[in-house]
Amino acid sequence: MSGLPHAPFHILLVEDDPADAGLAKRAIREGRILCDVHHAVDGVEALAYLRREGAHHAHARRPDLILLDLNMPRMDGRGVLAEVKKDPDLRGIPVVVLTTSDVQQDIEAIYQLGANSFVTKPLDLQDFFSVISGLENYWFNIVKLPK
Amino acid sequence: MREPTKTEDAAFEILLVEDDPADAGLAKRALKDGKIFCRVSHVRDGVEALAFLMREGSFADAPRPDLVLLDLNMPRLDGRGVLEAMKGNDELKSIPVVILTTSDVDRDVNASYLLGANSFITKPMDMDAFFEAIRSVEEYWFRVVRLPR
Numbered sequence: 564m565s566g567l568p569h570a571p572f573h574i575l576l577v578e579d580d581p582a583d584a585g586l587a588k589r590a591i592r593e594g595r596i597l598c599d600v601h602h603a604v605d606g607v608e609a610l611a612y613l614r615r616e617g618a619h620h621a622h623a624r625r626p627d628l629i630l631l632d633l634n635m636p637r638m639d640g641r642g643v644l645a646e647v648k649k650d651p652d653l654r655g656i657p658v659v660v661l662t663t664s665d666v667q668q669d670i671e672a673i674y675q676l677g678a679n680s681f682v683t684k685p686l687d688l689q690d691f692f693s694v695i696s697g698l699e700n701y702w703f704n705i706v707k708l709p710k
Numbered sequence: 711m712r713e714p715t716k717t718e719d720a721a722f723e724i725l726l727v728e729d730d731p732a733d734a735g736l737a738k739r740a741l742k743d744g745k746i747f748c749r750v751s752h753v754r755d756g757v758e759a760l761a762f763l764m765r766e767g768s769f770a771d772a773p774r775p776d777l778v779l780l781d782l783n784m785p786r787l788d789g790r791g792v793l794e795a796m797k798g799n800d801e802l803k804s805i806p807v808v809i810l811t812t813s814d815v816d817r818d819v820n821a822s823y824l825l826g827a828n829s830f831i832t833k834p835m836d837m838d839a840f841f842e843a844i845r846s847v848e849e850y851w852f853r854v855v856r857l858p859r
Contacts, residue, residue, distance in 0.1 A: 655823035671858040674804035679828045680855045694854055701850040705843050707830045709823040710816050 572598035572703050575626035577609040579635040590695035596703045606638025627708050633662040648677035655709040722748035722852050725775035727759040729784040740844035746852045756787025763802055776857050782811040797826035804858040
């Protein structure tokens with residue numbers, strides 16, 4: 564599905580764990596809403612993609628939604644969030660933090676940094692798929708996204 | 711309405727900021743019809759909303775909302791003003807704000823996200839679609855998302 568040039572929605576998935584990323588991509592693709600996913604393996608790559616830096620990001624599509632892991636090497640999710648939310652060109656893009664953490668302190672800090680929502684990844688596979696489908700339905704069917 | 715399955719303390723608090731009485735009544739009904747037990751406080755403009763959030767005057771005992779549903783066009787202080795004040799205030803900025811408006815103008819949408827709105831929803835004109843949208847808001851913010859508390 565990612566090969567389709569005109570999927571109506573585009574998601575940037577920022578996740579360092581290959582298994583978690585694979586699962587998220589599968590869940591997104593199995594959803595009823597057609598969207599393509601670009602996967603960045605850490606914060607540095609995510610920002611390069613968003614800012615279209617480097618030859619292979621020159622034609623990067625602006626994502627409608629960013630799904631952002633918190634703990635990653637090189638630059639973590641907090642760093643990405645801080646950069647995105649202070650950049651006038653990127654700030655409008657909704658960022659959903661998707662992490663295994665459910666520490667209340669993390670949650671407060673992440674909203675303070677300007678995250679649009681904080682979602683704790685359920686460990687149960689079925690719950691995880693239903694969370695992803697809930698995300699897709701909310702952001703792509705109910706919400707009006709910035710253009 | 712279904713019997714609440716959670717204790718009073720576990721209920722979700724919603725602050726609805728809406729100047730139109732008919733729209734406010736409809737939103738309240740839709741929120742109460744939902745499966746998730748939540749309490750709705752309704753204020754009629756931005757000045758009242760900020761007083762509620764800052765527990766000023768007659769709002770001294772106001773609860774901290776888990777979610778703010780914010781209309782854009784209101785007298786005295788509009789939704790943009792409320793959003794700006796909330797997102798510039800360290801005590802209030804982590805409270806999720808969902809813009810709920812009849813506007814679907816790109817300018818309003820973009821400006822709201824730039825001011826820090828957590829999401830923007832254009833109220834569907836169709837009644838069933840409106841109830842469905844409110845259900846989805848509850849489902850998403852109270853079942854899928856983790857809130858700051």
